[in-house]
Amino acid sequence: MELSGGQILVQSLKDEGVEYIFGYPGGAVLHLYDAIFQQDDVKHILVRHEQGATHAADGYARATGRPGVVLVTSGPGATNAITGIATAYMDSIPMVVISGQVSLPVIGSDAFQEVDMVGISRPCVKHNFLVKDVTKIAETIKKAFYIATTGRPGPVVVDIPKDITDPKIKVPYKYPKKVSIRSYNPAVSGHKGQIKKAVELLLAAQKPVIYSGGGVVLGEASAELTEFCRLLGYPVTNTLMGLGAYPSTDKQFIGMLGMHGTYEANMTMHDSDVIIAIGARFDDRVTGKLDLFCPYAKIIHIDIDPASISKTVKVDIPIVGEVKPVLEQMMELIKDSKHKPDKTALEAWWQQIDQWRSLQCLEYDRDSLLIKPQYVIEQLYEVTKGDAYITSDVGQHQMWAAQYYRFDKPRRWINSGGLGTMGFGLPAAIGVKLAFPDAEVACVTGEASIQMCIQELSTALQYKTPIKIINLNNRYMGMVRQWQEFSYESRYSHSYMDTIPEFVQLAEAYGHVGMRIDKPEEVRPALEKAFAMKDRTVFLDIITDRTENVYPMIEAGKGHHDMKLRVALGTSIDRELA
Amino acid sequence: MRHIISILIENESGALSRVAGLFSARGYNIESLAVAVTEDPSLSRITLVTRGNEDIIEQITKQLNKLIDVVKLIDLAESDHIERELMMVKIKTSEHTRAEIRSLADIFRGKILDVTPTSYVVEITGPSEKLDAFVAAIEPETIVEVVRSGPTGISRGEKGLHL
Ligand SMILES: Cc1cc2nc3c(=O)[nH]c(=O)nc-3n(C[C@H](O)[C@H](O)[C@H](O)COP(=O)(O)OP(=O)(O)OC[C@H]3O[C@@H](n4cnc5c(N)ncnc54)[C@H](O)[C@@H]3O)c2cc1C
Ligand SMILES: Cc1ncc(C[n+]2csc(CCOP(=O)(O)OP(=O)(O)O)c2C)c(N)n1
Ligand SMILES: [Mg+2]
Numbered sequence: 001m002e003l004s005g006g007q008i009l010v011q012s013l014k015d016e017g018v019e020y021i022f023g024y025p026g027g028a029v030l031h032l033y034d035a036i037f038q039q040d041d042v043k044h045i046l047v048r049h050e051q052g053a054t055h056a057a058d059g060y061a062r063a064t065g066r067p068g069v070v071l072v073t074s075g076p077g078a079t080n081a082i083t084g085i086a087t088a089y090m091d092s093i094p095m096v097v098i099s100g101q102v103s104l105p106v107i108g109s110d111a112f113q114e115v116d117m118v119g120i121s122r123p124c125v126k127h128n129f130l131v132k133d134v135t136k137i138a139e140t141i142k143k144a145f146y147i148a149t150t151g152r153p154g155p156v157v158v159d160i161p162k163d164i165t166d167p168k169i170k171v172p173y174k175y176p177k178k179v180s181i182r183s184y185n186p187a188v189s190g191h192k193g194q195i196k197k198a199v200e201l202l203l204a205a206q207k208p209v210i211y212s213g214g215g216v217v218l219g220e221a222s223a224e225l226t227e228f229c230r231l232l233g234y235p236v237t238n239t240l241m242g243l244g245a246y247p248s249t250d251k252q253f254i255g256m257l258g259m260h261g262t263y264e265a266n267m268t269m270h271d272s273d274v275i276i277a278i279g280a281r282f283d284d285r286v287t288g289k290l291d292l293f294c295p296y297a298k299i300i301h302i303d304i305d306p307a308s309i310s311k312t313v314k315v316d317i318p319i320v321g322e323v324k325p326v327l328e329q330m331m332e333l334i335k336d337s338k339h340k341p342d343k344t345a346l347e348a349w350w351q352q353i354d355q356w357r358s359l360q361c362l363e364y365d366r367d368s369l370l371i372k373p374q375y376v377i378e379q380l381y382e383v384t385k386g387d388a389y390i391t392s393d394v395g396q397h398q399m400w401a402a403q404y405y406r407f408d409k410p411r412r413w414i415n416s417g418g419l420g421t422m423g424f425g426l427p428a429a430i431g432v433k434l435a436f437p438d439a440e441v442a443c444v445t446g447e448a449s450i451q452m453c454i455q456e457l458s459t460a461l462q463y464k465t466p467i468k469i470i471n472l473n474n475r476y477m478g479m480v481r482q483w484q485e486f487s488y489e490s491r492y493s494h495s496y497m498d499t500i501p502e503f504v505q506l507a508e509a510y511g512h513v514g515m516r517i518d519k520p521e522e523v524r525p526a527l528e529k530a531f532a533m534k535d536r537t538v539f540l541d542i543i544t545d546r547t548e549n550v551y552p553m554i555e556a557g558k559g560h561h562d563m564k565l566r567v568a569l570g571t572s573i574d575r576e577l578a
Numbered sequence: 579m580r581h582i583i584s585i586l587i588e589n590e591s592g593a594l595s596r597v598a599g600l601f602s603a604r605g606y607n608i609e610s611l612a613v614a615v616t617e618d619p620s621l622s623r624i625t626l627v628t629r630g631n632e633d634i635i636e637q638i639t640k641q642l643n644k645l646i647d648v649v650k651l652i653d654l655a656e657s658d659h660i661e662r663e664l665m666m667v668k669i670k671t672s673e674h675t676r677a678e679i680r681s682l683a684d685i686f687r688g689k690i691l692d693v694t695p696t697s698y699v700v701e702i703t704g705p706s707e708k709l710d711a712f713v714a715a716i717e718p719e720t721i722v723e724v725v726r727s728g729p730t731g732i733s734r735g736e737k738g739l740h741l
Contacts, residue, residue: 118592123603127646130592147646182741183588183649307640310633 003173005134005165006035009098012141014041015175018069020060020434021045022053026073027113028100031165045434045463048455050077052427054084055453058093059428062414063389064435065220067094067148074100074162075113079120083421085155086124090418091241092218094153096144097121103163104132117159126154134164135171142176151186152305153218186304190321190329198276198300198317199333205274206345207296207352208234211257214241214417215279215303221324222246222410225278228327231334232341235353237265239280241417244407249386254353255362258286259554260399263361266552266560268353269294276300279323282313283418292559302326361552361565362403370545371520373397373472377404380442380470383527388440389414389432393425393449396478399550401444423452426469430456433465440531442468447500447541448477457510460537468530469539471503474546482549486564487556507539518543580609581635582654582661582731584739585624585642589615593647597624600645606630606638610728618741621649625730652739654731661731665702665709666691668722675720686712697722705729 003011009032013021022045025033036044047053050072057068068088072081078099088095102111118130127147131140137160144156202208210232216225222245229236229252236246237257246253255262257269269275275297280286287293290312299315301308302323309318319326364374377400380388390405391414392398398415407413414432416424429443450471460467480495504514513536517526523542530538551566587593594613601608609627616623628638635653642648654661669679676698683690683700686708692699702712706729713724732738 119595122596122599181646184646305644307637307644311637314633 001173002170004031004035004167004170005137005160006031006167008134008137008171008173009141009160009165010035010039010042011173012138012175013069014039016141016145018042020057021069021071022047022057022060022431023071024050024053024073024077026075026077026100028074028102028162029071029077031162031167032071032098032100032160034167035165044071045430045459047427047459049453050080051084051423052453052456052459054081054095054097055087055421055424055427056431056434056456056459057095058084058088058424059391059414059431060435061088061093061095061431062428063411063432065411067096067145068431070095070097072097072099073113074102074117075115078115078117082120082124083423085121085157087416087419087421087424088155089124089126091214091416092153093155094148095155096141096148097155097157099157099159101130101159101161104161105163107161117157121157124155125157126152128157128159130159131161131164134169137164138173138175139179142179143181146179146181147184151184152308187320188322188325190302190319190326192329194317194319195326195329196333198319199330199337200339201274201298201300201317202232202276203334203337203339203341205234206342207271207273207349208232208276209268209272209274210234210236210276210278211239211269211280212236212242212245212278213239213280216242216245216323217410219279219304219323221279221322221327224324224327224331228331231331233346234341235268235350237261237268239283239286239417240402240415242280243402243413244410247408248406249408254357256402257560258283259288260403260550260552263359263552263563263565264353264356266554266563267356269297270560271352272297274298274300276302277315278302278327279304281308282311284312287313288554288559289557292562294560359565361563364566368520368545371518371523371542373400373474373544373548374404375520376470376472376523376542376544377401377444379524379527380444381405383524383531384440384442388412388442389429389436391415391425391428391432391441391443393443393445393452394420394422394479395446395449396474396482396548396550397444397446397449397472399479400472422449426450426453427456427459429467429469430460430463430465433467434463437465440468441465442470444470444472446478447471447473447475447503448497451501454506457507457512457537457539461511464535466533466535466537469507469537471539471541472544473500473503473541474544474548475500476546478546478548479550485549503539503541507537512537512539514539514541516541516543579631579635580627580629580655582659582729583626583628583639583642583651584654584731585626585651586616586649586739586741587622587624588647588649589620589622590647593622594624596645596647597626597642600641601628604637604641606634610726612728612730621741623739625728627729649741650739652733654733658734659731660734661705661729662703663706663709663729664727665712666725667700667702667713667716669698669700669716670720670722671696671698675717679716682712682715688712
């Protein structure tokens with residue numbers, strides 16, 4: 001079969017099993033778009049901004065586990081994609097980004113719409129390629145998918161100069177079944193000796209805790225994690241990225257840990273004598289001040305990326321490998337071992353944990369006359385029966401969604417943790433809805449975040465992706481305001497906008513349904529009404545208590561045992577501010 | 579502590595910038611960098627000198643290994659090794675300093691590569707400290723240029739860094 005470069009690219013994507021490409025055309029990719037036009041196996045989703053393309057592809061990838069695919073033109077198309085590439089990179093999301101490039105002979109001449117995409121993207125990709133020969137396109141695409149999806153996943157950029165996609169130049173096409181890269185061999189199973197040592201330490205623990213993260217979701221090891229935790233009976237905490245990997249409604253689950261984690265999760269970490277970190281990377285939002293982190297614990301760490309191990313926190317037993325096979329190996333050893341978890345110690349430990357739990361650190365003022373954001377999320381949870389895909393933007397609303405929507409399944413909670421990219425939620429929701437048209441998809445956002453990719457409302461209409469946008473409108477960049485309240489004597493420097501669009505009208509202008517809700521008793525019926533509109537995107541502009549803060553909180557420079565808790569319930573009611 | 583890291587890397591355009599970019603992005607320092615193709619034209623060898631405590635060096639080697647283009651690497655400081663650097667020094671000469679410079683070059687087993695009525699170019703090879711010592715022995719005002727390759731290194735014994 002003889003094909004042009006453009007056709008080879010599209011055919012390669014098809015042979016790779018790609019369902020959707022999220023993209024935006026331009027000069028350097030015209031040949032590619034012409035090739036897309038002439039087939040309909042790979043569906044193209046035309047976004048309204050290239051950042052939206054990357055987040056939509058990212059949302060698709062997070063929900064399905066399959067790589068997201070993006071196509072952008074050279075120059076501004078490529079630079080617009082960078083934020084989304086960096087977002088995927090920080091959370092280890094598999095993604096392949098194809099960017100057009102100016103023709104080979106003019107590369108380096110400051111040609112029209114030329115940027116050094118390989119150079120610009122280098123620090124935020126797992127790998128990138130500049131393809132210089134039409135005969136190398138298929139192989140490079142195969143390599144890109146292989147690298148993006150194996151080991152620690154991540155985005156891969158393939159930069160394709162226009163002239164090698166020329167429809168007049170045809171070459172034989174064959175999509176490789178397999179590629180091997182001599183310099184790239186990600187580890188799979190862990191070191192047997194290390195695993196054995198880890199099991200011995202775990203079984204001897206008096207105050208153990210299981211700290212699991214995004215790696216469990218990425219490694220499709222939720223079932224194994226759940227079985228592992230049940231087998232041991234130890235308390236489990238998840239990072240923001242790990243939520244859903246262990247059922248949040250289970251009694252062994254003690255909540256998220258870290259900066260806005262639960263009191264019980266952080267106290268359990270602090271007092272523990274053995275920690276097993278599973279696919280989690282000891283992020284600074286999780287550890288708090290490093291010198292104060294888990295002073296009594298010996299640490300086991302399972303991670304596929306050796307560089308994640310002992311990067312910030314020194315660990316005692318590192319295990320480099322995939323979560324799934326390593327947990328399977330550990331369970332076998334645990335079952336065969338003549339040692340069993342120390343029952344008495346564990347009972348005492350649980351008693352202590354339950355005491356921390358009894359503080360009910362997530363309680364909030366339920367009698368408020370203003371809409372409490374926490375209440376909205378609880379109602380969202382109930383109305384969707386805890387079974388929706390929830391995407392979010394970045395800020396207070398993100399933390400409330402994480403704290404109050406109890407995720408029981410992996411891949412249901414879709415948010416930007418590592419980069420914390422405002423603007424992520426809406427396009428990501430579109431990507432999720434395309435992947436699962438029958439599932440409920442809601443985007444929990446804030447009035448500031450939603451404006452960063454609001455144009456994608458238009459994409460949602462064109463591709464009929466009915467999602468529900470839950471705008472927790474506190475008329476503040478709440479997360480910024482909260483820090484200013486705590487650390488800058490309430491000097492709210494530029495953390496609010498004097499002009500906020502009329503979101504109902506805005507949603508309607510984009511062809512969707514808009515609803516404004518400003519009384520607590522309206523929340524439930526509005527949510528029910530919105531979710532009953534199966535084929536419409538509904539924008540719920542929910543006017544919340546603008547003074548509400550996210551609690552608990554570990555402030556900068558503090559340790560896990562030193563959390564700021566909500567002090568007096570009900571002090572933030574202020575009708576006038578609403 | 580000073581470490582010499584020897585890297586086998588795909589001989590591809592952009593590979594070197596991945597290594598350099600990693601060091602600047604993560605705030606590691608590069609004291610010197612020497613690169614050339616190996617006997618296998620598909621591979622280049624980078625010798626990189628860096629400083630840092632054990633934890634930093636561990637992260638550096640892990641992060642380098644993560645680069646897809648890096649095939650293999652070793653930290654030469656971990657074992658017995660030989661280290662050499664090449665230096666060329668251009669020195670202003672006068673009637674009465676020429677003999678002195680020649681004998682100094684001899685002591686350092688250097689070679690005089692270029693001679694003009696008013697200058698010498700001296701080549702010295704050896705461990706970096708030897709090169710430092712030579713420079714220190716020359717009158718500073720007479721030095722026109724110093725060109726150093728940066729150290730390269732190889733481990734002693736049978737074992738080596740290859741595919
Ligand atoms: C406003 C805001 C507040 C935040 N507050 C918190 C907070 O309170 N608590 C919190 O936890 N986070 C919080 N975060 C998120 C935080 O920034 C990090 O993104 C998050 O903690 C990282 O999660 P993780 O450790 O699970 O790692 P991830 O980023 O999910 O990384 C996964 C790890 O698993 C490894 N891995 C991947 N695949 C596999 C596999 N198959 N097998 C083995 N290992 C694998 C990777 O190498 C990596 O080390 C907040 C973010 C924002 C924006
Ligand atoms: C692109 C980007 N710019 C700036 C920030 C810093 N930031 C984090 S949260 C936040 C405020 C978000 O406000 P809003 O979307 O209204 O959410 P809220 O905190 O009020 O729930 C800002 C500005 C960011 N995370 N991303
Ligand atoms: Mg807000």
